[in-house]
Every structure is written in C-alpha cells, then in structure tokens.
Amino acid sequence: MIQSSLTHRLKDQHRAITPIIIKLNDRQIQQHVIRGKWSIHEHIAHLAKYQPVFIDRVRKILLMDNPEFEKYSAEDDDGFEIYCAFTTYELLKKISTDREVIYNLVTKLSPDKLDRKGSHPQYGKLDILEWTEFFLLHEAHHLFAIFQLTHSII
Template sequence: MIYSSLTQRLKDQHKTIASLIINLNNRQLNQHFRKGKWTIHENIAHLAKYQPVFLDRVRKILTMDEPEFEAYRAEDDDGFEIYCAFTTYELLKKITADREVIYQLINHTPPDKLERIGVHAKYGRLTIIEWTEFFLLHEAHHLLTIFQLAHGGVS
C-alpha cells in the first residue's frame, strides 16, 4: 500500500531543484569542482534522464512477470549526453512533466498491482512501492549533491 510520505515526496521532492539553484548563473551550474565528478547541470540532466527510465521499468513490472533490470548507469546511456545538451530550464520542465506522469501512474495503480515485483541486479526483488522509494532516495542523493555543489563545491 502506498503511504503518505512516499506520495508527497513523489509529488513535490523534485521541486527542490529550482530552490537550490535559483541564485546560480550558467557558469556556476556548469562548473566542474572535481575532476570526474558531475556539475550541477549534469546532476540535473541525470535526474531528468532517469525519470523515463524509471517510468519504463514500472510499466514493465506492471505487464511482465518479475522483469530483471541492471543497475542504471548514465555513463552507459547515450541519451544522457543528449539531456546534458538541454538548458537547465528545459531540464526542469522535462522533470516536472515526467514527474506528473509518474505520479499519476503510481497513484492510480490499484494497490494489488503495486505489489508486483521487478528484480534489481543489486537490490533483488522489489515491489513497485519499493522501486518508487528507491527512485526517490536516489533523487534525494542527487539533491544533496546539488546543494553541496551550490554551497562550496564539495560532493
């Protein structure tokens, strides 16, 4: 069964991004603080690109018996570079639009269907609710990284 904190975070957590970057200019958004680490913009691109991946996974779990998924790595996804080419504003619009689709899907899926299983290569058998929790915790990790980069460049 879906619980209120999950629903609320699914609806609103992504809105934190705009609050974290509101006073930053393009140079700050694209500044590399450490070699081999993503910029703020690249973190946002990753979050934007992962939402359709998550949506696809949920849809597969709803229609297939225990589909298996590898851990997602942006570096292995050609689409990640395409997302990096969008402006930060365009990425925020994409995140908002895709999040609404995810929110509606999760909130309108019957409770028994939310118990369907997808198998993660590292974390094993997860229900759709657990996948959603994992999705939100992953996003929160990147929100913390964006906060750290916006306030001193340490991540």
C-alpha cells in the first residue's frame, strides 16, 4: 500500500524549486558558487535528466524479474550535458511533465505490481515503493543543495 506522505511528495515535492530560486536571475542560477561543484542550474538539469531514467527503471521492473541496474552518475550520462543546455524554465517544465508520468505510473499500480523488485548495486533488492522513496530522497538532497546555493548567492 502506498503511504499518503509518499504520494504527496511524489506529486508536489519538485514544486519547491521555483519558490527557492524565484529571486535569482539567470546569471545567479548558472553561477558556480563552489569551485568544482554544480551550479543551481546543473542541479535542476540533473533532476530533470534523472526522471526519465527513473521512469525507465520502473518500467523494466514491471517487465522483467529483478532487473539489475547500475548506479546512476550524471557525469557518465551523455544526456546530462544536453539537459544542461536547456533553459532553467524549460527544465522546470520537463520536470513537471515527467513528474506527472511518474505519479500516474506509480500510484496506479496494483499491490502485486508495487511488490516487484529491481536490484541497486548499493542498496540491494528494492520494490517499486522503495525505489520511489529512494527517488524522492535523492531529489530532496538536490533541493536542499539548491536551497543552500541560493542562500550563498543572495
């Protein structure tokens, strides 16, 4: 069974980005506040790029018995640079559009489908709800990083 806190976060957690960055201009969003670390824009690009990866993983879990996934790394994903080239506004639109897909995919699954598992190299076998929790916690980590960067700029 899906907990209401998970469904609420899945539906709305990504919406925190806009109020966090609302006072910033594009130069500030693109700024590398900490040398060698991502800008706010790159964090947002990563969140946007990872959502299709997550959708693909859930679909594979539904189609295959215990598929094994590699640990995802943006630096090893050629698509990450492509996403970085989008404007922040375009990325936020992509996040919202893909989030709707994720929300509908996960929340409409029957309990037996939610129990299907896929293996992560670090966390082992996770069912779809655990993958979703992992996805949301990962996103929250980046939201916090964006919040910290915003307050380093202002």
